[in-house]
Amino acid sequence: MIVKHGMNYLTVLNSARNHKLAPPLAVLRRQQFLIRVLGVRGENRMQGSKFEADSDNILRAITPVFDPNRHKGQAGKVAVIGGCREYTGAPYFAAISALKIGADLSHVFCTKDAAPVIKSYSPELIVHPVLEESYSVGDRDKDHISRRVVAEVDKWMERFDCLVVGPGLGRDPFLLDCVSEIIKQARQSNVPIIIDGDGLFLVTNNLGLVSGYPLAILTPNVNEYKRLVQKVLNCEVNDQDAHGQLLSLAKQIGGVTILRKGKCDLISDGEIVKSVSNHGSPRRCGGQGDILSGSVAVFLSWARQLILADEGNLIISPTNPTMLGCIAGSALLRKAASLAFEDRKRSTLTTDIIECLGRSLEDICPAC
Ligand SMILES: NC(=O)C1=CN([C@@H]2O[C@H](COP(=O)(O)OP(=O)(O)OC[C@H]3O[C@@H](n4cnc5c(N)ncnc54)[C@H](O)[C@@H]3O)[C@@H](O)[C@H]2O)[C@@H](O)CC1
Ligand SMILES: Nc1ncnc2c1ncn2[C@@H]1O[C@H](COP(=O)(O)OP(=O)(O)OP(=O)(O)O)[C@@H](O)[C@H]1O
Numbered sequence: 001m002i003v004k005h006g007m008n009y010l011t012v013l014n015s016a017r018n019h020k021l022a023p024p025l026a027v028l029r030r031q032q033f034l035i036r037v038l039g040v041r042g043e044n045r046m047q048g049s050k051f052e053a054d055s056d057n058i059l060r061a062i063t064p065v066f067d068p069n070r071h072k073g074q075a076g077k078v079a080v081i082g083g084c085r086e087y088t089g090a091p092y093f094a095a096i097s098a099l100k101i102g103a104d105l106s107h108v109f110c111t112k113d114a115a116p117v118i119k120s121y122s123p124e125l126i127v128h129p130v131l132e133e134s135y136s137v138g139d140r141d142k143d144h145i146s147r148r149v150v151a152e153v154d155k156w157m158e159r160f161d162c163l164v165v166g167p168g169l170g171r172d173p174f175l176l177d178c179v180s181e182i183i184k185q186a187r188q189s190n191v192p193i194i195i196d197g198d199g200l201f202l203v204t205n206n207l208g209l210v211s212g213y214p215l216a217i218l219t220p221n222v223n224e225y226k227r228l229v230q231k232v233l234n235c236e237v238n239d240q241d242a243h244g245q246l247l248s249l250a251k252q253i254g255g256v257t258i259l260r261k262g263k264c265d266l267i268s269d270g271e272i273v274k275s276v277s278n279h280g281s282p283r284r285c286g287g288q289g290d291i292l293s294g295s296v297a298v299f300l301s302w303a304r305q306l307i308l309a310d311e312g313n314l315i316i317s318p319t320n321p322t323m324l325g326c327i328a329g330s331a332l333l334r335k336a337a338s339l340a341f342e343d344r345k346r347s348t349l350t351t352d353i354i355e356c357l358g359r360s361l362e363d364i365c366p367a368c
């Protein structure tokens, strides 16, 4: 059987069924591949829909132009809270992505074990070995160590344009208690917070940490979204009404912004829903969500700066900086993943995608 471009899923299937002679294994596998490809293309209805965000124009509008009068720090200072014994890659991916996109300074607050490892990946990152896990803290010391950890992060807090909480954080109960206090301090200082990875595990079990904070963004993957829906809406994920369910979830958590990651990224602040479905990569290697959280941090900072400076004269839509940050971060990550895949195919890794971030932004929004 010859599969021609334009044949739909059913035609291909029926034609395969009607074939009298069993095709050899290689032909079968090729047919299955084409069915999958045609199927995916057919399903990609979101692109071009009224929900699709105008991501290229948003990227152009919020990315700052270079200005010789600007000083270090004005293009963004972000901090990642994450990195423990198990995970050192995730906080590195988030923090380095922020720099590669154009932030001036990127900090990582992690455990003592993770710090030398993260530092050795890159001299560009400012790494603070301040977090503690239960195994290194005696019961009697917990109170004062917790106060010390929170104070160490808090003394930097005012300097940050955005915090990313959770990539590679782990689930140690003592460490998560300290991070809860850090989230409360960030809220008091009005610092935007992106909650990802194990930060979502923490927040899903303590919704009060983010509830009602409009500068909070949650970036759940498929598992994290399922747990959030079960906890908040007390039901299962409903893909028939994905937009409606996301909208109610964001509304129910008091107007936080949620970026639901998947084949197409869906974003809602409880008022509107937008989708980003530009072509990404079929590779699902770990770490792409970490790039996303670091990217969203930078674009959110830029959008917020622009909105504060423009005093409401912004002509892009939506106008909520958290929505703009999510749309820009998602569109850029997907474009970078697509470029990396063109080049590396099956061997595409997260580090390859990070290397494509700069080129992807340059294609849409040239530096000069
Ligand atoms: N190179 C790295 O260092 C990477 C680290 N990552 C980090 O890995 C951590 C986990 O992220 P995933 O995306 O894998 O998270 P998921 O929640 O998607 O899955 C984690 C695993 O934990 C299991 N799990 C689910 N609920 C659980 C619960 N209540 N208690 C214990 N285990 C549970 C799941 O079955 C799954 O096997 C995050 O901190 C994330 O940032 C990832 O970002 C991938 C890359
Ligand atoms: N099926 C898919 N097709 C295309 N892109 C996808 C698909 N699933 C996820 N993505 C993209 O990959 C990005 C990361 O999503 P993913 O679900 O892998 O996050 P994650 O599990 O948190 O990643 P990490 O391994 O970093 O923790 C999302 O922004 C999304 O655009």
Ligand SMILES: [Mg+2]
Pocket: 196, 197, 221, 289, 290
């Ligand atoms: Mg993740």
